[in-house]
Amino acid sequence: MRNNKTNFDIDSFNSLPDNLKNNDYIDMLLFLIHLKPNVRLGKNHVTAYNNMKKWCRTNGYKYIISSSGYMYISRLFISAKITQIVDDSMWKHSDLLGTLLGYPKCCRRKIKEIGEQNIDEYERRLCSNGFKKPYHLINSSTYTKGYALISHVPCCNNCKESLLIARQALRVINYYKEYPCMKRWTRVLK
Numbered sequence: 437m438r439n440n441k442t443n444f445d446i447d448s449f450n451s452l453p454d455n456l457k458n459n460d461y462i463d464m465l466l467f468l469i470h471l472k473p474n475v476r477l478g479k480n481h482v483t484a485y486n487n488m489k490k491w492c493r494t495n496g497y498k499y500i501i502s503s504s505g506y507m508y509i510s511r512l513f514i515s516a517k518i519t520q521i522v523d524d525s526m527w528k529h530s531d532l533l534g535t536l537l538g539y540p541k542c543c544r545r546k547i548k549e550i551g552e553q554n555i556d557e558y559e560r561r562l563c564s565n566g567f568k569k570p571y572h573l574i575n576s577s578t579y580t581k582g583y584a585l586i587s588h589v590p591c592c593n594n595c596k597e598s599l600l601i602a603r604q605a606l607r608v609i610n611y612y613k614e615y616p617c618m619k620r621w622t623r624v625l626k
């Protein structure tokens with residue numbers, strides 16, 4: 437059921453399969469907060485995808501799994517399909533894909549500027565510079581460990597747009613902190 441105070445469907449989030457990748461949970465959280473129009477999961481084990489298909493059907497979401505093994509989830513099938521087509525396309529698509537996945541404009545622009553192939557190196561450098569409070573909330577280096585609050589690489593160490601996303605995620609996590617599904621973020625709660 438959706439809670440009016442947070443506009444967040446906690447029951448759907450709490451019933452997600454427990455065998456997704458660590459980082460898939462922040463993507464799903466941002467999707468359910470409506471900060472992300474589409475989600476790309478992957479690449480997950482077939483069992484996890486089977487569980488996710490069931491979850492989508494139960495909760496009224498549409499999905500598509502691409503031949504390269506990614507799962508795209510959205511509220512409309514066409515939107516999931518477009519995200520998959522854009523992601524699979526050979527033309528430069530980082531800006532459009534970033535829009536479909538809900539990344540801030542400034543951060544999309546940055547990826548375009550540095551080139552998609554250089555993202556990992558860029559992120560390493562950015563995160564090694566450190567984040568001053570409150571921007572520690574946008575530290576994306578914990579993404580694969582599963583307790584980041586954003587699902588993209590921020591454009592700089594003090595990106596306001598990324599902070600807005602992280603704060604909204606944190607608000608929901610704090611509000612539902614007693615639920616087992618929120619335990620992975622315990623260390624980022626104040």
Ligand SMILES: [Zn+2]
Pocket residue numbers: 540541542543544590591592595596597598
């Ligand atoms: Zn930014």
